[in-house]
Amino acid sequence: MKRWNTVTIVGVGLIGGSIGLALRRRGLAENVVGVSRRAVSLDAAHRVGALTQSTQDLKTGVAGAELAIVCTPVAQIVEYVGKVARLATSRTLITDVGSTKEWIVNQVEELLHSGPPSAARYVGSHPIAGSEQSGVSHADAELFQGRVVVVTPTPRTAEDDVAAIAEFWAALGADVRRLSPHEHDAILAATSHVPHVVAAALARSVAEGGWPFSAGGLRDTTRIASSDPELWAQILLTNRDHVLQALEGYHESLTELREALARKDHARLHQVLTQAKRKRDAVGN
Amino acid sequence: MKRWNTVTIVGVGLIGGSIGLALRRRGLAENVVGVSRRAVSLDAAHRVGALTQSTQDLKTGVAGAELAIVCTPVAQIVEYVGKVARLATSRTLITDVGSTKEWIVNQVEELLHSGPPSAARYVGSHPIAGSEQSGVSHADAELFQGRVVVVTPTPRTAEDDVAAIAEFWAALGADVRRLSPHEHDAILAATSHVPHVVAAALARSVAEGGWPFSAGGLRDTTRIASSDPELWAQILLTNRDHVLQALEGYHESLTELREALARKDHARLHQVLTQAKRKRDAVGN
Numbered sequence: 001m002k003r004w005n006t007v008t009i010v011g012v013g014l015i016g017g018s019i020g021l022a023l024r025r026r027g028l029a030e031n032v033v034g035v036s037r038r039a040v041s042l043d044a045a046h047r048v049g050a051l052t053q054s055t056q057d058l059k060t061g062v063a064g065a066e067l068a069i070v071c072t073p074v075a076q077i078v079e080y081v082g083k084v085a086r087l088a089t090s091r092t093l094i095t096d097v098g099s100t101k102e103w104i105v106n107q108v109e110e111l112l113h114s115g116p117p118s119a120a121r122y123v124g125s126h127p128i129a130g131s132e133q134s135g136v137s138h139a140d141a142e143l144f145q146g147r148v149v150v151v152t153p154t155p156r157t158a159e160d161d162v163a164a165i166a167e168f169w170a171a172l173g174a175d176v177r178r179l180s181p182h183e184h185d186a187i188l189a190a191t192s193h194v195p196h197v198v199a200a201a202l203a204r205s206v207a208e209g210g211w212p213f214s215a216g217g218l219r220d221t222t223r224i225a226s227s228d229p230e231l232w233a234q235i236l237l238t239n240r241d242h243v244l245q246a247l248e249g250y251h252e253s254l255t256e257l258r259e260a261l262a263r264k265d266h267a268r269l270h271q272v273l274t275q276a277k278r279k280r281d282a283v284g285n
Numbered sequence: 286m287k288r289w290n291t292v293t294i295v296g297v298g299l300i301g302g303s304i305g306l307a308l309r310r311r312g313l314a315e316n317v318v319g320v321s322r323r324a325v326s327l328d329a330a331h332r333v334g335a336l337t338q339s340t341q342d343l344k345t346g347v348a349g350a351e352l353a354i355v356c357t358p359v360a361q362i363v364e365y366v367g368k369v370a371r372l373a374t375s376r377t378l379i380t381d382v383g384s385t386k387e388w389i390v391n392q393v394e395e396l397l398h399s400g401p402p403s404a405a406r407y408v409g410s411h412p413i414a415g416s417e418q419s420g421v422s423h424a425d426a427e428l429f430q431g432r433v434v435v436v437t438p439t440p441r442t443a444e445d446d447v448a449a450i451a452e453f454w455a456a457l458g459a460d461v462r463r464l465s466p467h468e469h470d471a472i473l474a475a476t477s478h479v480p481h482v483v484a485a486a487l488a489r490s491v492a493e494g495g496w497p498f499s500a501g502g503l504r505d506t507t508r509i510a511s512s513d514p515e516l517w518a519q520i521l522l523t524n525r526d527h528v529l530q531a532l533e534g535y536h537e538s539l540t541e542l543r544e545a546l547a548r549k550d551h552a553r554l555h556q557v558l559t560q561a562k563r564k565r566d567a568v569g570n
Contacts, residue, residue: 191499200561201539214476229558254486273514276485
């Protein structure tokens with residue numbers, strides 16, 4: 001297992017903090033450097049033991065980094081990958097953890113291949129391991145254990161770099177898969193972004209007075225509506241076309257159910273509910 | 286706290302079994318008699334300790350019952366309440382645990398007040414305490430602790446009977462609320478039945494290959510799609526009008542989100558997601 005000298009984490013929230021904790025717990029890095037504009041975030045990350053060093057100055061933070069991981073909200077990722085590429089003094093490998101990839105990866109490649117030549121190399125990542133919680137206080141060294149992390153190379157990505165990033169996530173316990181940024185976004189629209197839209201629409205549609213008359217079903221179905229609105233606005237907007245298309249598929253499925261109910265078609269209703277149950281049962285609790 | 290002499294449970298699944306276990310654990314009944322057409326269900330209910338006696342013969346089962354609780358699937362409730370009313374030899378109080386109430390209560394009242402005079406008295410109940418699991422093997426003596434149970438009297442119901450049924454559920458630890466059958470069905474359409482439709486539609490719309498690229502969000506959102514299809518077909522069909530109406534409200538909420546996304550309206554998207562988060566956060570995990 002490769003041991004890194006210096007890994008720099010830009011943005012120390014739930015994901016950044018969990019990466020730091022996992023690297024330290026597993027002894028995978030000599031130095032884990034946290035960078036944030038907010039001193040209070042760095043203090044909190046130190047408190048949970050996610051970092052060995054920290055700084056509010058990006059240049060200092062990335063100076064000697066072998067690996068830099070940009071863990072900011074989606075909307076800031078391109079900007080920070082660009083800054084890291086310009087400021088890094090060694091041949092730094094850069095990745096990010098953004099939940100959408102095509103919008104990010106296209107812009108980053110544009111930036112790296114159009115400006116002044118940079119020694120930095122970039123591979124996109126997405127650890128599918130978030131939750132409705134956020135903030136470093138929920139960081140967990142085992143957050144990536146057994147979870148899928150997608151790495152998203154393009155024809156421009158060097159194979160050595162993809163392999164290094166894949167090995168990095170595997171060392172944190174992850175099940176690493178490779179997809180193109182486009183494939184990633186189409187799949188995640190259906191498996192993550194549409195469920196968020198549906199949960200939010202549902203939570204919002206239930207009258208305040210109704211909640212006491214709800215059981216685990218409504219709670220489960222709407223739990224992710226508690227996620228950070230700004231984070232999710234960014235995710236949805238940066239994967240807009242795929243989300244709108246996946247919503248069409250969901251809407252067709254819902255319409256079939258609604259129409260079977262409207263025409264009191266017991267057999268069809270039973271059949272559709274059975275199809276849903278089979279798919280869901282296959283996944284486990 | 287009233288101690289019942291004989292409580293008869295017709296249908297010993299998750300809810301019936303949990304009632305039996307709770308009565309015995311709390312010492313609230315001298316005899317807990319289980320009735321089922323299937324010997325294997327009665328054996329299972331005995332094994333978990335939910336019953337003191339059991340029989341496959343309804344007449345024997347309800348002969349001396351002070352209280353009879355019909356816990357069959359929704360579609361069979363009216364039939365069994367009618368049978369219990371005819372077969373009961375004492376002034377038996379009857380309730381049921383069906384998830385929809387107007388369809389059931391109307392038919393039961395029609396039955397009790399139109400046929401030959403019956404000594405039996407009826408009050409509808411709905412313990413909001415199910416789950417995606419079913420069967421007596423998941424029965425739990427604490428299933429009703431802290432959960433809302435709705436009792437649904439009508440102008441024809443005697444106040445003493447409502448009070449007795451309310452006291453029964455309160456003794457099992459429940460938070461008892463009174464609603465008319467109509468009010469109950471309108472509220473539950475939004476808080477329980479629509480979430481089931483949405484979860485099923487979503488589970489069904491996700492391609493098999495997508496599931497590995499999902500996290501807790503999709504699992505939570507679709508968990509109740511694992512519920513029993515026949516049970517849910519019956520619930521939806523017996524509350525059809527309210528469910529279709531509540532689906533309209535949900536659909537409006539979803540459309541606002543979809544349209545904000547389609548026109549790239551970041552501010553509106555953020556606002557709608559924030560409204561959803563506020564409502565969901567107020568409920569707790």
